[in-house]
Amino acid sequence: MGDYLLHQDIEQEAHADSCGMASAHDVPASLPLPPAPPSVTGGRPLLTRGEGHYLFLEDGQRITDGCGGAAVACIGHGRKDVAKAMAKQIDKFTYVSWAHFDNKATRDLADWLIKSTGGEMGKAYIMCSGSEVVEAALKLAREYFVWIGQTRRVHFITRDDSYHGTTIGSLSLSGHVSRRAPFEPLLMRQRHRISAFHPYRQRLAGESDAEFVGRKAEELEQQFLELGPDSVAAVVMEPVVGAALGCVPAVPGYFKSVQDICRKYGALLIFDEVMCGMGRTGTLHAWEQEGVVPDLQTLGKGLAGGYQPASALLVGKDISRLMESQGRTFTHGHTYQNHPVVAAAALKVQQIVQDEDLLTNVRTQGAYLQLQLREKLGSHPNVGDIRGRGLFWAVEFVRDRSTKEPFPAGMQIALRVQKLAQNPPYNVLLYQGQGCAGGGSGDHVMIMPAYNVDSRVIDEIVAGLSAAVEAFFSRVCQVQDEGDQRQDGLVL
Numbered sequence: 001m002g003d004y005l006l007h008q009d010i011e012q013e014a015h016a017d018s019c020g021m022a023s024a025h026d027v028p029a030s031l032p033l034p035p036a037p038p039s040v041t042g043g044r045p046l047l048t049r050g051e052g053h054y055l056f057l058e059d060g061q062r063i064t065d066g067c068g069g070a071a072v073a074c075i076g077h078g079r080k081d082v083a084k085a086m087a088k089q090i091d092k093f094t095y096v097s098w099a100h101f102d103n104k105a106t107r108d109l110a111d112w113l114i115k116s117t118g119g120e121m122g123k124a125y126i127m128c129s130g131s132e133v134v135e136a137a138l139k140l141a142r143e144y145f146v147w148i149g150q151t152r153r154v155h156f157i158t159r160d161d162s163y164h165g166t167t168i169g170s171l172s173l174s175g176h177v178s179r180r181a182p183f184e185p186l187l188m189r190q191r192h193r194i195s196a197f198h199p200y201r202q203r204l205a206g207e208s209d210a211e212f213v214g215r216k217a218e219e220l221e222q223q224f225l226e227l228g229p230d231s232v233a234a235v236v237m238e239p240v241v242g243a244a245l246g247c248v249p250a251v252p253g254y255f256k257s258v259q260d261i262c263r264k265y266g267a268l269l270i271f272d273e274v275m276c277g278m279g280r281t282g283t284l285h286a287w288e289q290e291g292v293v294p295d296l297q298t299l300g301k302g303l304a305g306g307y308q309p310a311s312a313l314l315v316g317k318d319i320s321r322l323m324e325s326q327g328r329t330f331t332h333g334h335t336y337q338n339h340p341v342v343a344a345a346a347l348k349v350q351q352i353v354q355d356e357d358l359l360t361n362v363r364t365q366g367a368y369l370q371l372q373l374r375e376k377l378g379s380h381p382n383v384g385d386i387r388g389r390g391l392f393w394a395v396e397f398v399r400d401r402s403t404k405e406p407f408p409a410g411m412q413i414a415l416r417v418q419k420l421a422q423n424p425p426y427n428v429l430l431y432q433g434q435g436c437a438g439g440g441s442g443d444h445v446m447i448m449p450a451y452n453v454d455s456r457v458i459d460e461i462v463a464g465l466s467a468a469v470e471a472f473f474s475r476v477c478q479v480q481d482e483g484d485q486r487q488d489g490l491v492l
């Protein structure tokens with residue numbers, strides 16, 4: 001895969017000077033400003049500019065973007081060529097309801113996405129957020145079984161410590177303990193859990209890849225049998241688990257065994273590639289490295305690199321063919337589905353990724369990032385694991401390296417490391433997460449720079465991160481050694 005061509009109509013030569021968007025300074029003085037949002041971090045700093053790998057705050061601080069926000073800014077900030085592509089579309093028309101009209105930008109993006117899968121996928125629905133497309137995948141899986149007369153299929157199997165979105169359906173599929181907690185009574189009862197796949201924490205002493213995979217496959221099959229195999233609609237998984245576990249790939253053979261079980265019992269396999277897809281792990285689609293093609297696939301984040309809120313649901317060729325042969329229409333739709341400006345931005349971002357051969361850079365710089373992380377942090381007493389793929393890496397913190405004991409969740413270690421690193425003298429933006437040790441505890445930070453990063457910027461990111469980690473834990477450990485119970489109150 002990778003040799004597909006972008007439609008030539010999506011051109012660089014648009015001549016608009018700006019996107020014509022209002023700035024915060026255009027708010028009339030007479031309008032009351034809304035209150036600042038509440039924040040556990042005590043208020044968020046005001047960002048004034050982004051350029052390439054750097055973010056600038058109102059007080060002049062320059063921060064190196066080590067995480068693209070939430071693995072979103074995959075070509076960096078402030079690209080004028082994307083702004084021009086969007087302006088060109090806005091010049092033609094800005095919004096049409098998909099129920100009335102088709103539009104070329106969306107059609108081109110959908111065609112390009114389908115081609116990018118080597119024809120494995122047959123349809124693409126363009127939406128705005130990851131949660132929307134996960135919700136859509138859940139509904140399409142259900143509707144597919146209604147179309148083929150298997151109406152008993154209502155159950156979804158997903159893993160602990162996974163994240164699939166914030167809406168009720170997508171949150172129901174998620175295993176993220178703290179994000180689910182307040183809403184538990186509202187979540188779908190048709191979601192069933194199996195354990196996460198987390199080699200660092202779960203592999204038994206001396207267990208081979210094949211034995212580990214076999215143990216996990218048995219657990220999944222058992223879940224099918226308990227539910228009644230003909231009642232399962234789909235298994236939903238992230239090929240490389242993102243925020244919930246911190247960049248955890250599976251071992252070879254795992255997804256093949258999952259797919260075999262799905263096929264055996266007639267259920268669909270849905271891959272949620274909202275975070276790990278669109279090149280983040282070194283191939284455009286994360287499943288390319290697993291040798292497994294899902295029946296439905298979700299995309300988001302890196303699709304438009306943050307220039308517009310873009311996401312997509314890709315539909316496997318078998319389901320697409322059935323829809324066409326039976327004249328089926330998916331009973332689903334959002335007002336902003338198929339938005340032409342969203343599609344124009346996404347297509348331009350993908351054109352840049354392709355023209356600048358950025359997937360090769362993801363693999364090359366990813367290897368360098370891994371080396372640097374291991375060299376600078378690999379022997380730190382509070383670093384338990386360093387893992388990832390491509391430019392998708394995480395560092396997991398532990399209280400005790402030999403036992404892998406996590407810090408108590410209440411200490412909010414990852415959040416505090418992130419906060420410290422973001423401030424002078426470190427000036428590096430990281431993405432923090434909690435829950436990677438199960439049950440809501442376990443801390444990690446994620447490093448997910450843009451695909452056009454070079455080794456100089458990686459050096460800056462790793463230097464800032466390792467200095468912040470050093471400073472943070474030397475104080476935490478010092479306080480622990482002194483038996484001081486005020487650890488949680490440490491202001492770092």
Ligand SMILES: Cc1ncc(COP(=O)(O)O)c(C=O)c1O
Pocket residue numbers: 070128129130131132134163164165166238242243272273274275276300301
């Ligand atoms: C794997 C995965 N799926 C779904 C989502 C939800 O996407 P969004 O926040 O755009 O709704 C996320 C967001 O982080 C994600 O990481």
